[in-house]
Amino acid sequence: MFKVKDGHILEKKIGAIVVGLFADDKKPEGLVKEIDKKLDGYIVELLADKQLSTGFKKVNKIHTLGNLDAKTVYFVGLGKKSEVTFEKVREAFAVVSKTLLKDGVEEVAVALDSFLTEEADGERFAKALAEAIGLTSYRTETYKLKQEDQKSIEKVVVYTNLDTDMVEEALFVGATYSAGTNVARALVNAPGNYMTPTNLAARAKEIADRYGMEYSVLERDEMEKLGMGALLAVANGSDQPPKMIVLKYRGKEKWENVLSFVGKGLTFDAGGISIKPALNMHEMKMDMGGAAAVLGAMEVIGSLKPEVNVMAVIPSTENLINGSALKPGDVITSLSGRTIEVRNTDAEGRLILADAVTYAKQLGADYIVDVATLTGAVIVALAGVTTGAITNDEELMEDVLLAAGEAGEYLWRLPNFDPYKEMLRSSDVADLNNSPGREGGSITAGLFIGEFAEDTPWVHLDIAGTAWSRSDSEFGPKGGTGAMVRTLATLAKNF
Secondary structure (H helix, E strand, C coil), X not given: CEEEECCCHHHCCCCEEEEEECCCXXXXXXXXXXXXXXXXXXXXXXXXXXXXXXXXXXXXXXXXXXXXXXXXEEEEECCCHHHCCHHXXXXXXXXXXXXXXXXXXXXXXXXXXXXXCCHHHHHHHHHHHHHHHXXXXXXCCCCCCCCCCCCCCCEEEEECCCCHHHHHHHHHHHHHHHHHHHXXXXXXXXXXXXXXXXXXXXXXXXXXHHHCXXXXXXXXXXXHHHCCHHHHHHHCCCCCCCEEEEEEECCCCCCCCCEEEEECEEEEECCCCCCCCCCCXXXXXXXXXXXXXXXXXXXXXXXXXXXXXXXXXXXXXXXXCCCCCCCCCCEEECCCCCEEXXXXXXXXXXHHHHHHHHHHHHCCCCEEEEEECCCCHHHHHHCCCCEEEEECCHHHHHHHHHHHHXXXXXXXXXXXXXXXXXXXXXXXXXXXXXXXCXXXXXXXXXXXXXXXXXXXXXXXXXXXXXXXXXXXXCCECCEECCCCHHHXXXXXXHC
């Protein structure tokens, strides 16, 4: 899809070209000056009349009327050079990509250097370009009798004076990141009857087979023998068999320094006996967003092949209601041996993750990052903008924060002070209370999982607000967002 050339963009015959415009440039320079000259000063005239905007994310489409080999030039406003960031450039590329898709443009040339403030930006901005095109090209699968025709951008030629090998590699990484994110989106958007624990395990196996990863899955009888009482207690309310899914990517000869991603795989969450309101319950197919993020990251890792050992552990079930369903007040015994009083059956994600974290440690995890659509409380605190994080290890937390910054995903750390931990020990009949109350809900939920990480370096990521969007964004349609795929992949790459 992507090709890199070091020739002159105006000398090539192609349907459309994309050029960046900075607000700081008082008069056209470089490529923009050349285009203006070929169009007899038309660009200068449009800028003077303020009909061609340099404002951030403003896209202006100019027809060349045969004066250039390209039929159309898409100018993209970038704002002031001093305010340009990776994420802003990614957003600008996304806006123009959506415009190209709407116009049915299948082949486009991009003047990459026109987007750079300095040469060092080249690698990151090329990655941003590929990510943006891949993300905006995603379409949610529908099950309608009549399907709409969807055009896509088939060919992108990137023109640059930078090292072509470096730019090609950056484009490949960006395209891989967007592909992994789209894997997660597709998993989250699938209806609950299409994405059962069994189907999720099958999709995980496809990724493992594609990249030569080790794959295994625990069935109910094996979980019973091991004593996974927390996962099984939740699964008892569903007729669908639960799964404990494991993928191992070996980037080193020895299985050591293992980074483990643990993803909540609740393929549908009705809340159990503590049933959720009917309004918008159909969206709870997204409650396996943590598992989707982990599998999307494994897709990226399998493609980029970093020299690191990564293990994915995904506990998967449904949280429904039948005669065997978990009840408020029940006491269950987790794989770790800790007992848990269930005060709220809708606080089930932390239960299945408790057994998954313990199991990951048994399989040799040296570092654990769990990802889960865990609490409504994190949405109250951070809206649908930022993922909440909590940890027991400063160094690992710093690594995750740096990865999120590099990936362009917002992350905010929550406190882990002892008084919050004491709230979890408020049961009179068990070691832990799974739902000590609304106050500090996202904190206590995360720290509940941390009880099972114990001394293993651990970071919890609550994506309840960021894994799902009820409206279209610059990067794609409403629904699953693929939140944290890029952060997890970047963490593995840098680890």
